[in-house]
Amino acid sequence: MKIGEFLKENFISVGxxxxxxxxxxxxxxxxxxxxxxxxxxxxxxxxxxxxxxVDPEETIQRYGADTVRLYILFAGPVEKDFEWTExxxxxAYRFLNRLWELFHKNLDLIKDVRVSKxxxxxxxxxxxxxxxxxxxxxxxxxxxxEEFSFNTAIAAIMQLVGELSDLxxxxxxxxxxxxxxxxxLFMLYPITPHVCEELWQKLGNEKPMVFYPFPExxxxxxxxxxxxxxxxxxxxxxxxxxxxxxxxxxxxxDVALKDPKISSYVQGKPIKKVFYVKGKLLSLVI
Numbered sequence: 039m040k041i042g043e044f045l046k047e048n049f050i051s052v053g054x055x056x057x058x059x060x061x062x063x064x065x066x067x068x069x070x071x072x073x074x075x076x077x078x079x080x081x082x083x084x085x086x087x088x089x090x091x092v093d094p095e096e097t098i099q100r101y102g103a104d105t106v107r108l109y110i111l112f113a114g115p116v117e118k119d120f121e122w123t124e125x126x127x128x129x130a131y132r133f134l135n136r137l138w139e140l141f142h143k144n145l146d147l148i149k150d151v152r153v154s155k156x157x158x159x160x161x162x163x164x165x166x167x168x169x170x171x172x173x174x175x176x177x178x179x180x181x182x183x184e185e186f187s188f189n190t191a192i193a194a195i196m197q198l199v200g201e202l203s204d205l206x207x208x209x210x211x212x213x214x215x216x217x218x219x220x221x222x223l224f225m226l227y228p229i230t231p232h233v234c235e236e237l238w239q240k241l242g243n244e245k246p247m248v249f250y251p252f253p254e255x256x257x258x259x260x261x262x263x264x265x266x267x268x269x270x271x272x273x274x275x276x277x278x279x280x281x282x283x284x285x286x287x288x289x290x291x292d293v294a295l296k297d298p299k300i301s302s303y304v305q306g307k308p309i310k311k312v313f314y315v316k317g318k319l320l321s322l323v324i
Contacts, residue, residue, distance in 0.1 A: 097127070104230035105131045111188040111229055133196060134233055137226075140203050141219060141237050148216035149242055158213060159258050165211035166263075171201055172218045173259040179225050180255070188229070195225050216241075221253050269294045270321040271303045279320070287314040294320055 097106055109130035113120040161169060175198040182191035202218055220241070227234045227247055238247050265283050267290075268275045277299035281290050291312055294300050304324055311323040 101127055101131050102134075102232070104233050105134060108134065108192065108230055112192045114189055116186050116188060133199075134230065136203070137199055137222070138233065138237070140199065141240075144210070144215060144219070145240060147210060147212050148219060149240075151212045151216045153213055153217050153220070155256070158217065158256075161211060161214055164205075164209045165214045168201070168205070168209075168211070168218060169214050169256075169259045170262070171198060172214075172221055173255050176221055176225065176253060177255045177260070183228075191225070192229065195222060198222065223247070224253055265317055267317065268319055269297070269300055270319065271300065272323060273321070276300055276303055283317050287312065290314055290320050291322075294322070 094106070105127060109127050112130060113126060158169060175194045178194045179191045182188070182194070198218070199222060202215070202222075205215075219237075223234045223238055224247065231247075235247055243250070262283050264280050266278050266280050269277050269279055277294075277297050279290070279293050279297055279300075281293055285293075291314070295304065300322075304322070307324045309322055309324055313319075313321040313323075
């Protein structure tokens with residue numbers, strides 16, 4: 039019987055004994071232990087009897103309390119166990135560093151900007167897309183937090199930060215970017231308060247974050263001005279058109295018939311039937 043099969047059959051993890059052996063041989067190394075575990079057995083569950091517990095003080099000194107909280111809440115659903123890994127901690131640490139660097143990269147652009155809801159409602163193009171994404175993330179965050187789905191709430195924040203970091207200089211609207219950063223800080227505040235409070239102060243706010251109201255989702259920001267839908271001719275998709283989400287069947291049909299691809303298929307032939315599923319599909323039978 040192979041070592042791995044014996045361990046599995048007897049419900050013994052590598053960490054039960056190997057970690058003690060490595061320490062006695064003065065070879066204690068997390069990377070080495072993970073290699074051994076991956077080859078001959080499953081990782082050990084954290085336990086005092088297995089000498090594989092993590093000292094919270096040491097971990098906090100290395101990565102900071104914010105990183106530890108972020109990692110624990112992002113690791114998985116709260117009702118399930120998760121495997122504690124150094125790689126996971128480093129991932130949380132990298133994210134906070136990425137946020138820190140992105141914030142300071144744009145600080146000069148947003149520091150003296152004052153957010154006006156009236157002005158924000160008028161933005162168009164890429165700025166409007168960024169604002170929609172920001173409020174969609176806030177909406178998801180509020181729902182997930184109510185359901186204690188902390189990991190998915192954090193994932194949404196990370197995705198938003200990723201999109202903000204991908205913005206080109208000419209795509210950056212100072213007011214929209216400031217609003218986005220403020221919302222990111224508020225969403226992360228219950229999880230990583232130390233980092234968020236320091237960045238909040240750098241924005242020029244005189245009082246701590248707890249003295250300011252939590253941001254609300256702006257329905258106007260969520261509103262979509264145009265959507266893309268497929269157009270079928272005799273059951274096959276022949277093109278895609280852009281229309282207003284509230285456009286009527288007649289308006290959508292008019293846009294479709296002006297599309298060169300659709301008009302080439304119709305070519306003056308009578309349209310026998312028109313099926314329109316609002317915001318999703320236009321189907322023509324000729």
